[in-house]
Amino acid sequence: MSVWIGVDLGTQSVRALAVAGDGRVLGTASRPLTSHRDGPRHEQDPEQWWRELAAATREALRDVPAGERIEGVAVDATSGTVLLTDSSGRALTPALMYDDRRADADRANEAGAPVWERLGYRRMQPNWALPKLLWLLRDAPAGARLAHQSDFVNRRLAGHEVATDLSNALKTGVDLIEERWPLEVFDALGVPPEILPEVVRPGTRLGTVCAAAAEETGLPAGTPIVAGTTDGCAAQLGAGASRAGSWNSVLGTTLVLKGVTKELIDDPLGVVYSHRAPDGSWLPGGASSTGAGALTRDLPGRDLATLSEQAAARFGSAVPTGGLPAGSGPGRALPPAVTYPLVSRGERFPFAAPGAEGFTLGEPADDVERYAAILLGAAFIERLCFDYLDLLGAPVDGEIILTGGATRSAYWTQLRADVLGRPVTLRENAEPALGMAVLAGGDPARMIRTRAVVDPSGADLHEPYLRFVSELERRGWLTATAAEHARERTLP
Template identity: 85%
Template sequence: MSVWIGIDLGTQSVRALAVTGDGTVLGTGSRPLTSHRDGPRHEQDPEQWWRELAAATREALRGVPAGERVEGVAVDATSGTILLTDPSGRALTPALMYDDRRAGAERANEAGAAVWERLGYRRMQPNWGLPKLLWLLPGAPAGARLAHQSDFVNRRLVGREVATDLSNALKTGVDLIGERWPMEVFDALGVPAGMLPDVVRPGARLGEVCAAAAGETGLPEGTPVIAGTTDGCAAQLGAGAQRAGSWNSVLGTTLVLKGVTKELIHDPLGVVYSHRAPDGSWLPGGASSTGAGVLTRDLPGRDLDALSTQAAARYGPRPGRAPVVTYPLVSRGERFPFAAPDAESFTLGEPADDVERYTAILLGAAFVERLCFDYLDLLGAPVDGEFILTGGATRSAYWTQLRADVLERPVTLRENAEPALGMAVLAGGDPARMIRTRAVVEPSEARLGEAYVRFVTELERRGWLDPEAATHARERTTA
């Protein structure tokens, strides 16, 4: 029996999975991670990453029977997290996490405007990797090296300097088309070429587990170490969204969509950006600021499972003739499917009680999800493939049915979709066998187009949604 190890190096924890070729999970391991936050500052200790990764991997391997062959290991990490190391790989700085916002993006955007435009995302944000690198640069000693979160632990696994993957390097300014660093930009910014690691596609072989790492992690010495990807792309791989036109919609605290296209998508608003897939295709996506986080804020202390049961019994497949709808922003400002820093949550209609208030939030999240797909269609992205739903919202059968009804499409639920599984697949496992479908939910006869159009028109009226995008959404609804 062959076994693959997938490791998800996140913000709050590191999780390891030992998976067989047919998707059976033989062992799991998890260890918590601690952060240091202060306003815009968010740092972690890179040495803790390695200690807890080694412990989680040892725990996962306890479930693997003696004599089974470990065929490969891959690690995903948070997007935009960087640090500086010395030439031996020792951390010179704390890790600046994905949402650390102490840097400014002005210099990076001025120097790299032409490249960022060609790559489709148009501009960098202050929390991206390159602005952070420029912020660290003035105090960097001679010989300092850039390392992404995954690079730091991959070097420990292999025992020597390793290449970074294109996915983790995206927010540090790598040219995803040329698959190289745009040195004309880095020269203009004063970043030494020797500070930058080589780049490879996710899925490339970086080396083998060295003797020292084998002793700490329990991984057999000589196990292939495969270049991973970001946690979001890892979740997409774990969900099985790997064919052009297929999409993974992750609805938890907030909503994240990721899909597959053959061609690079260019977004004039810059709210959609694309990673590069292992086979050279593209992985466009975006992250909304709406989601289930509003439920705990607006319905504190309520039993959400009970509300779901009551809503299903009261409304059936359609939540009222003119349903109440809430635009469920978790925090001020929207990022996708439009950019509106001043956007605020609102409700169309007056909910009579907590059941209707609950349903209004669910319906609003489903409408935002539908609008995301309408906007992607406007950009020319194919949206005719499988729609795979993952995240905490899928625990509610009522919400899942509502989303299928709004999308007017069947939606797929997986048995075990998580980033660590995606890394086991990337390490060499067969996705057709490893990724199992739990259910396919068909849309009902509910007709929610009128309510959706009313919601879209309100977003346009408030000046947040571009008129062209609003018109396209209305046309797709009535077509």
């Protein structure tokens, strides 16, 4: 039996998964990571990444039957996390994490404007990797080299210098169209080309596990090391959203949509930007500031599972044994209010509105109605994301796969299917580490398993959705063009 190892190197922990070719998880382990935060500063110790990764892989492999062949390993990491190393791979600086905001993006945006415009994201943010690299280089010793989070551990695995992947290099300014560093931009910024690693597509073989790494990690020496992706792209791979027109909607604290297109999507607002897929297609996506984080803020201390059951009983049908509400058709009761559930001030997708604030249309009478109003508003934003993607010319007619903590609510899952007017798919196990096991060489058709497909109940949500869209337009956050397109897609 063949086994693949996927590693998810996150912010709070590192997780390793040993997955058989038929999708069975043979071993799993997680180890915590610690951060150092102070205002805009957010750093981690790269050596801790390696220690905890090695411990996690050893434990995950403990229950793999002796004699099984480990076919490959791939590591994902947080997007925009960078550090400087010496020529041997030893860390010269702490790692500046994905949300460290001490840098300034003005120089990067001035020098690289034509490239960033062509790539669709228009402008870099201060927490992106290139501004942080410029910040680190101010005091860098001679011979320093750039390393992304995954590069640091992949070099330890291989025992020699390795390439970085296009996905992790996106926020460092790599030209995803030409698949190279834009050296003319880096020259203008004073970045020596010799500090930059080679760039390859995710899924490219980087080398094999060396003897020293094998002793620490438990991975057999000679195991192929495959270039990974960012954690968001890894989650998309784990969900199985890999065909053009398919989308993975991740609803947890906030909402993130990631899909697949054959061509690069050009977004005049810059709220949608694209990674490059292993096969050369594109992975557009956007992150909203709405999500389940509004539930814990607005309903502190409440049992959300109980509220979900009460909302299903009041506004839908009872939850059957299978765990998913059957719905009550066109006559199904609707929540009397809808809340725009911003987790923090400002919206990033499906529109850019730094001053946006949450609001509620209608008057919820109790906590059940407040809960249902938040769920409905998040579902409306999710629908509006798809309307905006359709406006940009992205195909949105493929499978929609729901992942994230919100899928634990049967009522919310049914509501999202009703608002989208489309079946939605739930997976048995969709996580970044599984996506890395697939990228390492596993067969996604066998390794990614479907738990359920939820059909829309037939509830008519057109009128409240369009009222919500009109309110966003009235407040000046949603453009008239985007609002009109949402109406055209909604009205029969």
